[in-house]
Amino acid sequence: MRSLLGFIILFCLLGQTQNVLAQQKKRIREHRVFDEKAKPPNGFLIDFSYGIHLPLADMAENYKYNFSLAGKVQYIFSNNLALGLVGDFQFIDDMKTDVVANLREEEGFIIDRFGQLSDVQLGQRGFFLGASISYLIPMLKNYKRSGIEVRFEAGYEQHWVRIEVLGSDIFALSDEYRKGYDRMTTGFAMRQYIGYRHLDRNRLLNFFGGFDIMQAFTKNRRGYNFDTRQEDSKNRIDILIGFRIGITLPIYIYTPETQEDVRFY
Numbered sequence: 001m002r003s004l005l006g007f008i009i010l011f012c013l014l015g016q017t018q019n020v021l022a023q024q025k026k027r028i029r030e031h032r033v034f035d036e037k038a039k040p041p042n043g044f045l046i047d048f049s050y051g052i053h054l055p056l057a058d059m060a061e062n063y064k065y066n067f068s069l070a071g072k073v074q075y076i077f078s079n080n081l082a083l084g085l086v087g088d089f090q091f092i093d094d095m096k097t098d099v100v101a102n103l104r105e106e107e108g109f110i111i112d113r114f115g116q117l118s119d120v121q122l123g124q125r126g127f128f129l130g131a132s133i134s135y136l137i138p139m140l141k142n143y144k145r146s147g148i149e150v151r152f153e154a155g156y157e158q159h160w161v162r163i164e165v166l167g168s169d170i171f172a173l174s175d176e177y178r179k180g181y182d183r184m185t186t187g188f189a190m191r192q193y194i195g196y197r198h199l200d201r202n203r204l205l206n207f208f209g210g211f212d213i214m215q216a217f218t219k220n221r222r223g224y225n226f227d228t229r230q231e232d233s234k235n236r237i238d239i240l241i242g243f244r245i246g247i248t249l250p251i252y253i254y255t256p257e258t259q260e261d262v263r264f265y
Contacts, residue, residue: 039078040144041252045199047072049246051212053090059216059238062099062161062183063124066092070244072132080136080145086128086153090240093123099161099181102227103172112168120173121164128189128214130155136197145199149208150192157189157216157238180226185236187218199250206248214240 051068054060067090074084100120103110109117134151138144160182165173173181195210216238225232 040080041254042075042077043250043252045072045074045076045082045084046249046251047074047208047246048249049208049244051242051244053212053214053240053242056239056241058218058236059159059240060096062095062097063092064094064096066090066124066126066240068242068244070246074132074134076136080138082132082134082136084132084134086130086132086155088128090126090128090159091124093121093162095122095124095161098122099183099225099227100163100173103170110170110172113171114168116168118165118167118170120170121162121166123162123164124159125162126157126159128153128155128157128191130189130191134193143198143201145197145201147197148194149197149210150194151212153191153193155189156186157214157218158184158186159238160184177226179222180224182222183225183232184221185218185238186221187216187236187238189214189216189218189238191215193244195244197248199248203250203252206250207246208248209245210243212242212244214238216240 047070049070049072051070052065053068054065055063068088069091070086070088072084072086074082076082098104099122100110105111105117107117109119112118130153132151132153134149136145137148137150139147163173163178163181171177191212191214193210193212195208195212197208199206216236218236218238219234220232220236223231223233
């Protein structure tokens with residue numbers, strides 16, 4: 001009985017060993033070959049990015065720097081040309097100009113409607129909405145979607161001073177009066193970008209990073225600043241220059257002519 005049981009166990013082990021060897025042999029025969037004639041597929045690229053920028057020209061009068069969170073959806077063609085839509089939110093809780101200085105008393109506080117000392121938090125908020133066109137220049141022979149990316153965007157820019165009252169209500173900064181201090185500025189804007197983009201064939205590691213610059217042709221839409229007691233209707237040039245990094249979620253559309261660059265055998 002023991003001999004029979006031992007024979008059965010030995011037979012099972014030999015069978016399992018043969019299966020393992022067969023699988024290993026199959027793996028050896030299976031390898032990847034890059035087809036240089038294969039075209040990259042068309043598809044959608046969903047970008048998420050974070051940037052930091054310095055203001056120049058008229059924008060530097062009030063702001064020190066800002067951060068931005070951006071999202072973009074674009075359609076990329078097999079020739080690496082891409083068209084898309086972009087949205088960018090700009091923010092910072094720091095200011096160069098104290099736009100409510102005329103409301104402060106000697107110690108720097110503001111008297112609220114109840115006669116108590118109060119204060120405000122100043123910052124910058126803004127956004128950009130527009131359309132983009134870009135082109136990816138491959139830098140590696142075997143990677144048609146990895147290289148230098150150049151991009152142009154055009155759209156609408158809006159930025160303003162965020163005034164947050166800390167504590168009690170301040171009558172001079174109620175909703176209507178606050179408009180005389182917030183420097184609401186809008187206008188047409190253009191943005192240029194150059195950087196590096198990598199789109200992995202296996203869609204696991206997709207990232208980009210580079211430098212961008214914005215030129216916006218804007219006006220203060222309030223027309224009058226309460227703190228300076230002056231009209232403000234001049235044509236402005238607002239510039240932001242900085243660095244941006246991000247990740248990409250690719251959604252490709254495959255056809256018989258645009259298969260994966262990697263084939264399995």
